[in-house]
Amino acid sequence: MSDYEKGEKNEHVEDITIPSEEQFSLPLDEKADRRLVRKLDWNLLPFVSLLYLLSFLDRSNIGNARVAGLSTDIGLKGLEYNICAAVFFLTYSAAEIPSNMALKLLRPSIWIPSIMVAWGLVMTFMCFVKDFKGLLIARLFLGLAEAGLFPGVNFYISMWYKRSELARRVALFFSAATIAGAFGGLLAFGIDHMEGLGGLHGWAWIFALEGILTVIVAGIAFFYLHDYPETARFLNAEEKLAVRARLTRDANSLATHFDRKFVWQALGDWKSWMQVLVYTGILIPVYAFSLFLPTIITGLGYSGPQAQLLSVPPYVVACIVTIGVGIYSDKHCLRGPYILAFAPIAIIGYAILYATDPHTQPGAGYAGTIIAACGVFPTVAVAIAWAGNNAGGELKRGVVLAMTIGFGNLGGIVSSFIYRTQDSPRFHLGHGVVIGVLCMSWVASAIAVVVYRRLNSQKDELCARENIVDCEERRAEYRDLGDASPLFRTIMSDGSIVIYAALTLSALGLAWRNLLSMIPGPEYLTYKRIGDELKSDIIFLEILGNKIIVLNSMRAASELLEQRSALYSDRICPPVLKDPELFDWSGSTGMLGYNDVWRHHRRMISKFLGTRESAQFYRIQERQARALLRNLIDATSQTKPFEDVKQAFLLSMASTMFELTYGYRLQSKDDPFFQGFQEILEHGMDVIMLTNFYVNLFPALSRIPEWVPGAGWKRTIRGWRDHKARAAIAPLEWVKAQVHAGTAQPSLLTDSERLPYVNSLISEVMRWRPALPTALPHVCLEDDKYRGYDILKGTIVFGNVWSMSRDENIYSNPETFDPERFSDGQLPQVPVFGWGRR
Incomplete structure (x- = not known):
């Protein structure tokens, strides 16, 4: 009998003799x-x-x-x-x-x-x-x-x-x-x-x-x-x-x-x-x-x-x-x-x-x-x-x-x-x-x-x-x-x-751990906070295998991205922007790698938007600047001046873009073209950031059907893309109609005088609220050394424009809005889109 059978008093069990181990x-x-x-x-x-x-x-x-x-x-x-x-x-x-x-x-x-x-x-x-x-x-x-x-x-x-x-x-x-x-x-x-x-x-x-x-x-x-x-x-x-x-x-x-x-x-x-x-x-x-x-x-x-x-x-x-x-x-x-x-x-x-x-x-x-x-x-x-x-x-x-x-x-x-x-x-x-x-x-x-x-x-x-x-x-x-x-x-x-x-x-x-340290608040504020704590204008992060260098000073950004632009002209295209079912931006100039295709794009852009060619747009800029000033003066008398100021800048930016691209002048903030532009601008960044985080971590998420719980972001992207396409096509159809009717106006060459105060105002606005708080990223093409740091090939490098715009060593009282700080032309302007060859 086994040990278990001997201990079981309450159950009748067939008597089984367990052989020795050798037997089985x-x-x-x-x-x-x-x-x-x-x-x-x-x-x-x-x-x-x-x-x-x-x-x-x-x-x-x-x-x-x-x-x-x-x-x-x-x-x-x-x-x-x-x-x-x-x-x-x-x-x-x-x-x-x-x-x-x-x-x-x-x-x-x-x-x-x-x-x-x-x-x-x-x-x-x-x-x-x-x-x-x-x-x-x-x-x-x-x-x-x-x-x-x-x-x-x-x-x-x-x-x-x-x-x-x-x-x-x-x-x-x-x-x-x-x-x-x-x-x-x-x-x-x-x-x-x-x-x-x-x-x-x-x-x-x-x-x-x-x-x-x-x-x-x-x-x-x-x-x-x-x-x-x-x-x-x-x-x-x-x-x-x-x-x-x-x-x-x-x-x-x-x-x-x-x-x-x-x-x-x-x-x-x-x-x-x-x-x-x-x-x-x-x-x-x-x-x-x-x-x-x-x-x-x-x-x-x-x-x-x-x-x-x-x-x-x-x-x-x-x-x-x-x-x-x-x-x-x-x-x-x-x-x-x-x-x-x-x-x-x-x-x-x-x-x-x-x-x-x-x-x-x-x-x-x-x-x-x-x-x-x-x-x-x-x-x-x-x-x-x-x-x-x-x-x-x-x-x-x-x-x-x-x-x-x-x-x-x-x-x-x-x-x-x-x-x-x-x-x-x-x-x-x-x-x-x-x-x-x-x-x-x-x-x-x-x-x-x-x-x-x-x-x-x-x-x-x-x-x-x-x-x-x-x-x-x-x-x-x-x-x-x-x-x-x-x-x-x-x-x-x-x-x-x-x-x-x-x-x-x-x-x-x-x-x-690096990723979680960045969770609270906008990332550009976090980069500045980390730099201040480390007392360094260069910070290094490694997130999901991606090596990232953030530059918090104009000096570092200029020395790396301007003076060594041959090494830092490559670009990374995240999976979310590359995916044809999401944004499909892999062929856009900003996302192309540093190659012959990008160089061809650059030559075509320079042909129409180079330094000499852009002079033809001065007249439009001057007119839009005057309209902006009028709108700003009107905004100060409103009950919600800050909201009206924001609206005035958006309208000025949109009007310039529409007139440069289509020859169409926006009539007012109620213009349907402007309303479409505003909606794209307001929702575009939310769509990009929402999808960018999750799809870049888990690229397979881009293949999840829209009906799966939690995949509603795919419908949001699709809706945004459709709306963007309609907003871009509608002004183009207006241009075609004008050409067909014979009423289209040719572009005029002009060399208008500059308005110094307006330029100072714009410079301060761009410092106060940069268009891109973190500039477009560059990718290092070869191993490099900078200030004793080893920068490996493939490292993502970008400048934190927000931190630079708040640099007290350059701008006194940086939290004060003061256009006159740029009036003598001695202070460097905050870069709008970044540095280097692109």
Whole structure:
């Protein structure tokens, strides 16, 4: 009889004599082994996944209930909702280790259904809570009852599969959490419409129906849940022996009996606490996501029912990615590198949420939730499998899993308090904390990978030196050493993959740290602030692999971009501007590289707009300058002078452009051509910046259909492009009509006298409010040196015109609008579009 059969007093089990290991040590052929594992999968995973789906659904449905009116109806104030969300994790974490030990002493088919009945009843009766105190007590008992399921099922799964097979199974099992999130949103949307039925609020029906469903499934689990391979009804005697043989070979015959020393081994092993750190840094974002996703989506401007429905897609996508990662993690026998790869993806998602203004860019924020889900959820299954893989012996593995999951779940307390009502709708505190703990998890994972690799190498050397071979006698000798046995090897990865992942993702982390430092306010102000803090007029950034140099002084810009223009005349065309379905500007003169095509463009432009040729436009400039002065004088007498001044400058600029290009004089600010021009100008920069940020980070976003949630920016671009095309064609049609009628006026050559004060005024306006606060970027064609700095080929270099216009060493009192400062012609004018050959 096996150890498990001897301990099972309450169940009649067929008497099975387990042969010695030598009798079944020969492995099954590969085809038969795959068939056996597939049989285990079909009989175990669907049902345990259903159990976890219900568990995750019941613990996280408070987030859906909040959106459905829970806080208002029972009078929750301040942080009371956060407290109720947090207390669940106190009892949940405290009870996990004892619960896993109870599972070891009892049978899974008894213990797991029992705790399910307990939490199902608690959840059902939560529909009757009337105030903060009642909800608090209910959440405490819910955590106590649910504590045993997640670590218990992870331990339970490890009793059926080899360590190299666990990640895929844990991923499939944990994917139920993502399904629960999606199902919970759909269910909450439907149940919320039961408002008032039976005298209960809609949120109360969410608790009641989901709790009743849990109790029903628990009743089925008493009869359906299989305990261990030796007692599984779906396996025949030969298959039972085969399963046990697979596990024995994989565990190197480590101890399986109950002994307190294995508990102390787990608690005293620093590697166990390293896994706790990895898992905690992952689980805080998971719980924050599940508890507050509907709230975050509501903050983006969507209504309660819309938020319930929109909470579904992030979980659906995360479910697919989680399963895929689990499959490939087992296929390549890798754990740590997948955490090193996917934690930065989650960081990207939360960085987008942090940077996005929910009032103007709700779609972008929603895209951030999907990216965050794809990064967070896949790492949980891998981290759990990793912790269980590297704990030797059944009891120690059970305790380590309970430690990892138990202490990790204390992070749920942190998750409950970082998204506060007063931080809505941007939730900078919450998003920032999540980014921080993900970075912590990434660093801990990198350290663990290096340590495990070193431990395996040391054991290889020890076995070679001491001639320790894997045989029955040696296994018996090291039986109680657990993972300290010389025969035990940790599940890790190929060293080259680890090094590659570490280097690549370290660079990515640096890139995102640079990017996040630029989030607050307009970028040109941030560049100036960074330069002032560093006391340098040159600052260097590396963002997503792009090396960028920002020049904050006229001296640096002139010396590099003017005096060395042969080296700095190339141009970068970002993916968003290059994409033919978005802006399609790759062929425009400003975006062309420094090549023969650009030189041809330059010759054609000089032919019509060179220094001598532009003299023909002086008369137009003078007329427009006088009109601008008249409009400015009129503006000072209006009730909103600043708005009228802005309108006057826009009208003057547009009138000059239209007369130069089409020979058409704008009649007034009500002219339809001017209104089209104004709309293009006002919305153009918003369109470029919105798309520029996301498509340049993720070029594949340009292929997303417009109907996908969050892809509304594509419709915005299309609408803007169509409007721009119409605005450009309409004046041209007017010109054609004039030519056809014979009334078109030829251009006149003139050499009008300059108006000094107007020129000074324009110079001050361009200093006060530069047309381009950051000039068009240049790209370095060859490696260069400047003031001791190495500037590599391909580095993007541009001048911060705003910082130069505020340089106190050149312009006294730069925050004062003073046109007369330019009257003597001694001060340099702020460049309008930049420096150099282009």
